[in-house]
Amino acid sequence: MGRKFLDLLVLHFLNDGVRTTFIVILPFIAKDLALNFKMVSVLGSAQPLIASILALPAGFFASRFGAFQTLITVLLVYSLGSLLVGISPNVFIMLIAFFLGAIGFGMFHTISFALVAKISEKSNVGTNLGSFTAIGDIGRVAVPPVAVFATAQLGWRPTMISIAAIGLAIFFGVRFFQKFQNKIEVKDNKLITENYLKFFKESLKLFSFKKIRLIILAGVIDAAGSSPIYIFLPFLLLLKNITPQQLSLLIGAFFAGSFAGKVILGKSVDQFGNKKVFIASEISMAILIIFIATSNPILLLLALSFMLGIFTKGTSPVVQSMFSHLVEKEHYNKIYALGELLIGAGAMLSIITMGFVSDRFGVKSVFFISSVTVIIATLPLILIDKLDLQIKLSYQS
Secondary structure, three states, X not given: XXXXXXXXXXXXXXXXXXXXXXXXXXXXXXXXXOOOHHHHHHHHHHHHHHHHHHHHHHHHHHHHHOHHHHHHHHHHHHHHHHHHHHHOOOHHHHHHHHHHHHHHHHOHHHHHHHHHHHOOOOOOHHHHHHHHHHHXXXXXXXXXXXXXXXXXXXXXXXXXXXXXXXHHHHHHHHHHHHOOOOHHHHHHOOOOOOOHHXXXXXXXXXXXXXXXXXXXXXXXXXXXXXXXHHHHHHHHHHHOOOOHHHHHHHHHHHHHHHHHHHHHHHHHHHHHOHHHHHXXXXXXXHHHHHHHHHOOOHHHHHHHHHHHHHHHOOHHHHHHHHHHOOOOHHHHHHHHHHHHHHHHHHHHHHHHHHHHHHHHHOHHHHHHHHHHXXXXXXXXXXXXOOOOOOOOOOOOO
């Protein structure tokens, strides 16, 4: 994998770490700016909304301008978004800041998942995707808890400005280094150039296959159930009268679970198959959601946060590996873009809906609804007999 993969790992660490920090500091922003759960859900939905909108363009930009060049550029965008969060005087500017950050985050996974899948063999694609996504969770484990702790000590504004400064320094450092790279090396990073309309049409054509529709449906329902947990977990935990320092510990445990889950479930896919692992994960997630919503002891919450993280975020490589088994490598950009488009839309709608539910019925109600939703996510996969028969598309790129 070499230097390209190493660069991708660094960018993934930064992307997921900063992306998650936007979410975990929401309780502090909401308190200072007197935001209700409806506005919290709008801010929280920025990431899946923009990811959905940019899913297909992201795949095209990677093909047209080069994957690594695109990923380095998005580092600049979300660093500027972090800076704007830190200096936002009101909710209107904060909304712009969150959407600017989301524009940066929105392209990353569509491009990076396709890259990892392309350099993997069918026999180990689940392992590679699980290990790769786990690197992002190292960022989630390392950056947000530190940010929450810093916020408790210094405030969320200095924390976000500091994050922006680090991101901008890395961006300009990489750009300075690139001036000395051989032009052939940059050229090698480019994917095959495709016409945008052709790329868009061929991506949508994938939806005509029943297996792909069912897998995307399972992913959409899974996202609808798990995404509100990601947004509202800090609010739920703070309702249990824990301190900000304890919150940083619990959030760290949650994302440490994500780190473990993506590796464990990724390897389990290669051994037991996508379908069994996905169904077992959804059932386990439903049980843990109920427990964490109804439990109070800090040590129990710590254990539950870790275990919930395993299954809430660990299903990502499972869904991605299902896609990789259904199309040839030259179509990975398209299938991942289509999946990100629809799954992101499902997550966004669910988060906004749960914001209204939280204002009306309380935060706990979100978790009870999510536990039912993730069980429903298993139903589309029950209709699929086999996932290892590759679909032969009738067109070529």
